[in-house]
Amino acid sequence: MRGYGIILLDADQTLFDFHLAERGAFLSTMGWLGLPGEELLPRYIEINEGLWRALERGEITQEALKIERFRLLFAELGVAHDPAACSRVYLDALGEGCYLLPGAQALCEALAAAERRLYIATNGIGAVQRRRLARSAICTYIDDIFISEELGSYKPEPDYFDRLFARLGDPDRGRAILLGDSIASDMRGGRAAGVATCWLNPAGLPCPEPSLCDYEIRALEGFLPIALGQADG
Template structure:
């Protein structure tokens, strides 16, 4: 038995390449709505989206405001007219759940960890989008449980989110639970507040981090085996 019995995995940017899904889903939706989108626009959308998620983490806006508001801001900036932001947001959420790309060999890693630890997904996002993506990718079936913010009514890093998950995982000793995620402001901050160990997934070249002090840092998912001492 290693140091930890339980892993809480972030999904987007950790097990699955979110930027890839975002790019493909945006292209599909713009095509569906009869418009063109450039790579530059996609990069800009990504910044706008990040800003909205930060505001949600700070409790400044609701999830519904995030889903539609990011497209209202984006369309306004590029003077895109005649597309209903709410309809576009719905199409986008659906498209997002249909494309995935593994980071490192995440599915194989989670599969081989099954015999060693319990694993749960902890993700901020829409229930149908995240569930579809997890099922399509095969990750759903290797998990012992899946926790999605929309279902819980609270998001990482809020205490409500972590309380909900920690009440439902088998392991009751928080010292034996490790969260692995790419976001300092949601995964690492939230995990630290909840009193569990934290591992920052920080692919080479990722900047920042002085504000938060994760217990571990990894640059590739395979390094998780060293931390688990297996």
């Protein structure tokens, strides 16, 4: 088989439009609390992204992150809402947001038709990711989903990939490629794990660490020839 037989796909901002789902879930949750969601969204995103970076560095657990982002936001606002209760409402709403990015369904369909094995590899929250995948149009093309929360390790840690490949029966990693939008978790993790890497960079940003990326694409349709061995790195 030419190209790569094992396709590892990041979820958020690779297959799914997380920003759209996040916005909808946050506005719904803030509406439930009687708070101005549109006004607070930029600060929430800033807090949340900082905590996810801390998670990737091993500085916070995912369970703590779910609540801490709301605790910090409420502390800044000086309001006494329960961050744990807010987190539950937010995650329930987030799981409803199964919006695919342009080209995601066509890519998965074409890869599956070419007899590639498709796996989602994500640091996202387990209940949310499984719910979104089950409700999405790509569900039937995905062979399995590997969620850091369930594996007990997070991208970019080598242990995450060791556990993932152990679940697959320890196939040749030279047959695998990881597609993702994050240099810090996807590209760095894939490189350390010994798999090929493809950076999804729709904004055309300068690559901060080119040595981590075997391939770079602007749109999902550009990944198909790479996966099928019809493109050069």
